[in-house]
Amino acid sequence: MNYRVKSYAAQSSGSLLAPFQIERRSPRADDVVIEILYCGVCHSDVHNVHNDWGNANYPMVPGHEIIGKVLAVGSGVSRFQIGDRVGVGCLVASCKHCAPCEHGQEQYCQNGATYTYNHQDPIDGSRTYGGYSETIVVAQDFVLKVPDSLDLAGAAPLLCAGITTYSPLRHWQVGQGSKVAIVGLGGLGHMGLKLAKAMGAEVTLFSRSPGKEADARRLGADHVVMSTDAPQMTAVAGKFDLIINTVPYQHDVNPYIPTLASGGTMVMVGYLGPLDDFNTGPLVFSRKALAGSLIGGIAETQEMLDFCGQHGIHSDIELIRIQDINHAFARLLKADVKYRFVIDMASLKEPA
């Protein structure tokens, strides 16, 4: 007894997003039915809609920064009640028995975690559709609790941009006195500044664009270094324990390696693809590393939400109506947003 819900979907890689009715499953025993109140707009939504990664299935309903309220629960649901403030991020299922799943790293599930949209439900094989929609049905183990202290709209981007920067900060043990740099000031970068600062680190922003300094400092940066300025780069040689590189396109990462301290790591969280001429020499001469990191596990995502609740951390957002999503996508491609679009899903009830 599936039911149809109003959504915004792309019908092909060339098409704009437009109103479309999808089928959501009726809740299984362990499912939570969520009324979606807000949904963040992630850069990967644009990539997926444009089929940049070659794995798009249409119609596609994007959105994996979902904040809502519990509408109904299955008979086996113990952790949620109707009316609870909840979140759903990038994952809605995983195998639960591989080594990463057993260590709470469902995002690295060896049998393939199930993504919130453009994927397939592992139980009934139905398509998964994301948060640009009235409701979503998700197993309770993949639903997050949103602390009361968090603003719902500003919390939405925590579900992807927040956890994507929080997880490497935690994994590489950032704390009081750590020296952390963030490359790039966008959706991910602005969360990286806030989170690293709240963890007690001395935080530096690497940027190629002048004029971001005041904003960066407001968001948590102690220093701003122009990565195009050789003397500024030399001045921070050997400084950073951890660099989180949020730049979402191919670029030369070699210049950042000398700014790592001996034993330091640069973690790629924005760009997935080939690097031109990456040089191993500087890695060898100071036991440095280039690593990658993908969102975070479910328990870690809850920990991040609780951390944000305690520290009053939200994303800086621009609230939009769903009717403006195609314009928002265009602006996102020009990096014209400070720092995350969030859709007020109440607008979905209005005429298009």
Place this chain on the structure above:
Amino acid sequence: MNYRVKSYAAQSSGSLLAPFQIERRSPRADDVVIEILYCGVCHSDVHNVHNDWGNANYPMVPGHEIIGKVLAVGSGVSRFQIGDRVGVGCLVASCKHCAPCEHGQEQYCQNGATYTYNHQDPIDGSRTYGGYSETIVVAQDFVLKVPDSLDLAGAAPLLCAGITTYSPLRHWQVGQGSKVAIVGLGGLGHMGLKLAKAMGAEVTLFSRSPGKEADARRLGADHVVMSTDAPQMTAVAGKFDLIINTVPYQHDVNPYIPTLASGGTMVMVGYLGPLDDFNTGPLVFSRKALAGSLIGGIAETQEMLDFCGQHGIHSDIELIRIQDINHAFARLLKADVKYRFVIDMASLKEPA
């Protein structure tokens, strides 16, 4: 009151090694004078003599896998006595006060460690000359004790090939049950197999050359995987906690990344230079890392020698006369040695 000692030196990047007298300093208070008994032939000796790294100073006396006997000690030397069996590796000095030095990682000295040859003494500015020589004069803090149980000739390569593989195995916490792969079966690779096995790991050799299986198993490999064989590579997908890549030339490292377990690291210890089209995607999707590592610190090198003494681990060597060094260099360039040339320095006393 320096003194002249017989050595083998290169006079220019094109020249063969030939007998040459160099000046060694008279011992300072903290110096140990060492009669060199054996010296290993490292691949980097060939690179340095050929000026492949553009920093060669001639005349150059190579050699940083030095085993000898103490001939004399300065007035302030407390740790060594005449007649002691000792070793000298790649380092003869460092600043001792930067963060890496304070953590026993003199090889990553931020003010520049002093290499055993082709470098400059930080106190008197004199040139450093390596182990293809009768004697060497080294400050006691950079002299290692050689356990009585070790054969002196077979211990020489431990000072570079041994510590270069031991240090990353320890840093990435290899122990009982770890799954380790070694890429390449040369001087470094054969030590990696022995050391990883002695630490309790399940050890795999990646090789491109058929016919190495029996030897690899004798050296400690539990498995041999042909890296050119797609089904064999697929069979070890997601397996290794740590891969030590000893290949000394540019090659495609992308195929090894999928064989790392989630959270695993591949450490480059052989090749210093640009990689073509290294892909960050597989790093991101399983929080993997590409790292580098350089020899090891002095305390760690002593720990490695003691570990080898306890486990009866030597390098597999081919003992040569110094008069055959140019032929050995030529064979080394063809990887025609099992697995390390060691020079019997007694031959230096014979006519050329």
